[in-house]
Amino acid sequence: DAGVIQSPRHEVTEMGQEVTLRCKPISGHDYLFWYRQTMMRGLELLIYFNNNVPIDDSGMPEDRFSAKMPNASFSTLKIQPSEPRDSAVYFCASSFSGRADDTQYFGPGTRLTVL
Amino acid sequence: KQEVTQIPAALSVPEGENLVLNCSFTDSAIYNLQWFRQDPGKGLTSLLLIQSSQREQTSGRLNASLDKSSGRSTLYIAASQPGDSATYLCAVSGSARQLTFGSGTQLTVLP
Numbered sequence: 001d002a003g004v005i006q007s008p009r010h011e012v013t014e015m016g017q018e019v020t021l022r023c024k025p026i027s028g029h030d031y032l033f034w035y036r037q038t039m040m041r042g043l044e045l046l047i048y049f050n051n052n053v054p055i056d057d058s059g060m061p062e063d064r065f066s067a068k069m070p071n072a073s074f075s076t077l078k079i080q081p082s083e084p085r086d087s088a089v090y091f092c093a094s095s096f097s098g099r100a101d102d103t104q105y106f107g108p109g110t111r112l113t114v115l
Numbered sequence: 116k117q118e119v120t121q122i123p124a125a126l127s128v129p130e131g132e133n134l135v136l137n138c139s140f141t142d143s144a145i146y147n148l149q150w151f152r153q154d155p156g157k158g159l160t161s162l163l164l165i166q167s168s169q170r171e172q173t174s175g176r177l178n179a180s181l182d183k184s185s186g187r188s189t190l191y192i193a194a195s196q197p198g199d200s201a202t203y204l205c206a207v208s209g210s211a212r213q214l215t216f217g218s219g220t221q222l223t224v225l226p
Contacts, residue, residue: 031212043204043216056213091158095212102147102212106159 004107006092012113018080021110024073025094033093033104034067034077043091049075050097082114117142121205121217128195129225136190136220138205143183146212150179150190151204153219159204163190195224 005024013019025032033048047057052069060067064083069075079086089111093104118141128134138148147166151159163172163179165188171180178191192199202221206214 033213035214042218043206043214045213045215048213056211093159097212102208103149103161103164104214105161106151108158111156 004092004094004105006090006107006110008110009108010111010113012115013082014115015083016081017114018078019082019086019112019114021077021090021092021112023075023077023092023107025075025092026096026105027073029094029096029105030072031095031097031104032069032075033095034075035091035093035106036088037091037109038088046077046090079112082112084114087112087114117145117207117209117215119205119207119215119217121203121220123220124218125221125223127223127225130195130197132195132224133191133193134195134222136192136203136205136222138188138190138217140186140188140207140215142207142209143186144209145183146208146210148179148181148188149206149208149214150177150188151206153202153204155201162203192222195222197224197226200224 007022034046037043046059047067049069067077089109091109093106095104120139122137149164150162165181176193181188202219204219205217
């Protein structure tokens with residue numbers, strides 16, 4: 001299994017531009033999570049999906065952020081317009097509710113820099 | 116709101132020492148607790164997961180314990196090696212499965 005796949009690994013953009021981050025969860029997993037990691041705030045949950053349906057988006061910082069999961073094998077996190085304070089590492093994780101232990105498996109992350 | 120605290124923030128030990136990392140959480144109504152390892156510039160690797168009904172889990176040189184009633188967990192690393200150098204993160208899961216993370220302990224094992 002290839003694990004959770006994220007793209008791009010690094011993104012540098014200018015303030016005001018649209019940014020789209022992509023995630024492919026582990027095949028068969030029914031939960032998908034988006035997290036953001038910064039030095040100041042650590043790791044924070046942004047949104048998560050169960051069976052492609054958004055369950056809790058209370059961690060999404062503001063309306064500039066949106067996430068979709070059109071099918072079980074793909075999710076996007078979009079920031080429009082981007083701002084310098086959005087600079088962070090964005091992680092995608094997936095898990096399978098059928099496992100007794102519910103371990104979350106993380107992707108390598110996308111390092112976003114907004115100039 | 117669940118809050119997770121990890122102490123110490125940083126730890127430096129000589130190779131071969133046994134060490135303990137601490138994690139505390141404010142709401143004991145957790146589903147499980149996970150310990151992760153994060154290497155610089157990398158993603159998170161799950162080390163151990165303890166269900167709320169369990170008291171400990173072991174994997175190789177690692178042993179994690181959970182005292183849900185007091186809101187505490189420890190990660191014990193035996194015979195530490197330079198390759199163990201990383202940031203160790205504790206995270207608790209509520210019934211909705213989302214994780215709340217601590218700020219991590221940065222471990223350096225000196226050869």
